[in-house]
Amino acid sequence: MGCTNCSYDSNGTPKGCGDKGHCSSGSCNKRNTYDWINTLELDDPMEFNMVEVSFKKGSRKEFFIKKDHLQCDTGDMVLVESSSGYDVGRVSLSGDLVRLQMKKKRVGEDRVTLSIIRRANERDLEKLEEARSLEKQAMVQARAISRSLGLDMKVGDVEFQGDKRKATFYYTADGRVDFRELVRSYAKEFKVKIEMRQIGARQESARIGGIGACGRELCCSTWLSDFKSVSTTAARYQNISINQTKLSGQCGRLKCCLNYELDSYVDALEDFPRKADHIKTKKGRASLIKTNIFKGLLFYSYDDPMLRGPMVALSKQRVKDIQAMNKSGEYPEDLLDVEAMLKQEQEKSAKVEFADVTGDIELPETKRRRKGNNKNKRKGKPDSRKPQGDRPKSKAKGTASTSKGAKPKPTSPKRDNGSEGAKSEAGKKKSPQRNNRNKKRKSNNTNNDKGGSPKPDAKS
Numbered sequence: 127m128g129c130t131n132c133s134y135d136s137n138g139t140p141k142g143c144g145d146k147g148h149c150s151s152g153s154c155n156k157r158n159t160y161d162w163i164n165t166l167e168l169d170d171p172m173e174f175n176m177v178e179v180s181f182k183k184g185s186r187k188e189f190f191i192k193k194d195h196l197q198c199d200t201g202d203m204v205l206v207e208s209s210s211g212y213d214v215g216r217v218s219l220s221g222d223l224v225r226l227q228m229k230k231k232r233v234g235e236d237r238v239t240l241s242i243i244r245r246a247n248e249r250d251l252e253k254l255e256e257a258r259s260l261e262k263q264a265m266v267q268a269r270a271i272s273r274s275l276g277l278d279m280k281v282g283d284v285e286f287q288g289d290k291r292k293a294t295f296y297y298t299a300d301g302r303v304d305f306r307e308l309v310r311s312y313a314k315e316f317k318v319k320i321e322m323r324q325i326g327a328r329q330e331s332a333r334i335g336g337i338g339a340c341g342r343e344l345c346c347s348t349w350l351s352d353f354k355s356v357s358t359t360a361a362r363y364q365n366i367s368i369n370q371t372k373l374s375g376q377c378g379r380l381k382c383c384l385n386y387e388l389d390s391y392v393d394a395l396e397d398f399p400r401k402a403d404h405i406k407t408k409k410g411r412a413s414l415i416k417t418n419i420f421k422g423l424l425f426y427s428y429d430d431p432m433l434r435g436p437m438v439a440l441s442k443q444r445v446k447d448i449q450a451m452n453k454s455g456e457y458p459e460d461l462l463d464v465e466a467m468l469k470q471e472q473e474k475s476a477k478v479e480f481a482d483v484t485g486d487i488e489l490p491e492t493k494r495r496r497k498g499n500n501k502n503k504r505k506g507k508p509d510s511r512k513p514q515g516d517r518p519k520s521k522a523k524g525t526a527s528t529s530k531g532a533k534p535k536p537t538s539p540k541r542d543n544g545s546e547g548a549k550s551e552a553g554k555k556k557s558p559q560r561n562n563r564n565k566k567r568k569s570n571n572t573n574n575d576k577g578g579s580p581k582p583d584a585k586s
Contacts, residue, residue, distance in 0.1 A: 156183055156184035156185055156332070156333075156335065156347050156348065157184050157187070157332075157347070157348065157349060157350075157351055158184060158218075158348070158349075159178075159218055159219055159223075159227070161200040161218075161219055161220065161221070161223060162223075163221050163222065163223060164199060164200040164220060164221065170221060170222075173220075173221060174220075174221055174222055174224055174225050175191060175192050175193075175194070176189055176190065176191055176192060176224050176225075176228070176235070176238060177189070177190055177192045177198070177217050177219065177220045177224055177242065178217070178218045178219040178220075178224050178227055179204065179206055179215040179216065179217055179218065179242075180215055180216055180218040181213065181214075181215040181216075181285070182258075182285055184218070185283070185285070185333050186285070187218065188206075188215075188240075189224065189228060189233060189238045190206050190207075190238065190240050190241055190242050191238060191239075191240070191241035191242070192220070192241070192242055193241060193242065196242055196244065196245075197245075198217055198220075198242065198245055199217065199220060200217050200218065200219060200220050201216065201217060202216070202217050202245055203215070203216055203217075203245065203246040203250070203251060204216075204217055204242050204243075204244070204245055204246055205242070205243040205244050205245070205246050205250060205288070206240060206241070206242050206243060207240040207241055207242075207243060208240070208287060208292070210287075210291060210292050210319055211287060211288075211289040211291045211292065212243060212287075212288060212289055213287050213288040213289070214246050214250050214251070214253075214254045214288030215288075231351075250288065253288065253289065253290065254288050256290065257286035257287065257288060257289075257290045258286070260286055260290075261283075261284045261285065261286055264284045264286075264293065264316060265281055265283065265284045267315060267316075268281045268284065268295055268312060269281050271308065271311050271312065271315065272297075272308055275307060275308055275311070277303055277304075277305065277308060278299060278300065278301075278303065279297045279298070279299040279303045279305070280297060280298050280299070281295055281296070281297045282296050282297060282298055282325065282330040282333065282334065283295075283296040283330070283333045283334065284296070286318075290318065291318060291319060292318055292319040292320075292321060293312075293316055293318045293319070293320060293321070294321045294322075294323055295312070295320065295321070295322050295323070296323050296324075296325050296329075296330070296333065297322065297323075297324060297325070298324070298325060298326065298327060298330050299324060303324075305322055308322075309322060326353075327377040327378050327379055328346055328353050328377045328379060328382075329346075329353075330377065331344060331346055331347065331375070331376050331377040332344070332346035332347045332350075333347075334347075335347040336376050338375065338376070338381075339375075339381075340383075344375075344376065345382055345383065346377075346382065350382060353382065354382070354385060356379070356380040356381070356382060356384050356385055357380070358373075358380070360380075360384040360385055360388045361373055361380075361384060363388060363391045363392060363395065364384070364387065364388070364391050364419075365416070365417060365419065366384075391419060394419045394420055394422075395419060397422070397442060398417070398419075398422075398424075398442055399424075399442060399445045399446045399449055402414060402424065402445050402449065405426065405445065405448045405449060405452060405461075406448075406452050406457055407448070407457050407458050407459065407460060407461060408457045408458065408459055408460075409428060409430070409459075409460060410428050410429060410430040411428070411429050411430075412426040412427060412428050412429065412438075412461060413426065413427060413429055414426055415427050415437050416437075418439075422441060422442050423439045423440065423441065424439070424440050424441075424442070424445050425437040425438065425439050425440075426438050426440060426461055438461045438462060440461060440462070444461075444462075444463065447463075448461075
């Protein structure tokens, strides 16, 4: 299984997604299909009586007739008829989608002759697992036998039938191979019925699978069912360098993805000027260096080595105008049309207008708190933000304002807590002589309150 999130249980059903072999990633089976009608669980009274069965995880798909008494849905393992014995496969499509698939692959209903026998049981699945386990060793032995016989061929894959009575060997070769002696050696070695089937290099890659240069699984092994011819013309249309190693896939042929975007490139190239490899100006002849198809630009450079410099990008219309001038015998001054460029710039500048949004957008006012305001208030310092004339004059409790020349009245020893703190901090900055004077004055004031006469100050 290609999906790393899934694993098989004993019944052969993937455990990871539980979608009966039809993983949502599309990598459990090769060339997987999604039966969206079956997921709706609708009863169809006019159900189509044919189903599509895939073998070896989608490596091979065939159509079989579904009888009326059989009950098998998409994802069920069934036993089907074969040319010799029976085979075991998984129903990949049922209902009306089978009719569309047959129309796509151009398979008529009259060409389908084999039918489904019954649903597979545990013994049938065990036998199928035994047959699948023999395939790898059989391919190694088949390659050794073909090499010993000197045949120019390569055995790419081996597929055993569900009943182990038949083995199909898929090989690739450049020409016809006489494998009559090889078939006898294979029958003697493997003791089963041998069928040799020649396939191309692309079919071999589809059966084996792998990872492409893009990092994804090969298109031929996941969803691509029909192979179209690819030529180097598709690479030239897309301006891809003709490098055989880069353009080849794992099968050795040109990559199928070169055709995916070819129609878009062909439609874009219809408006490009024809025979525009060289154009002439008064400065000299210019040659086409490269082309940007989807942007509509052509890059030119002068042939004169004295004028050779950076490439000039011209539009498709500009190249057509220069070609028309050259055809009439006229030559432009330069590759670029300077007047047209100035006109375009003026038009662009005229179109640019600025809207006046004054008064339409108002930003909210933000109040910023300055650091240190609370600290100044605690210390009793005036706020520096207020002007000096607006500051109110603070009066301490118990004191009165005195006029000039009047003696100060004695105050009570009681002080306000706030004023004491302010004076104490202010007194720290005074000189020690002034502190002594304040102490003496306080002592005199206390004596006057008690009735004693004040003592004269010797220094006053």
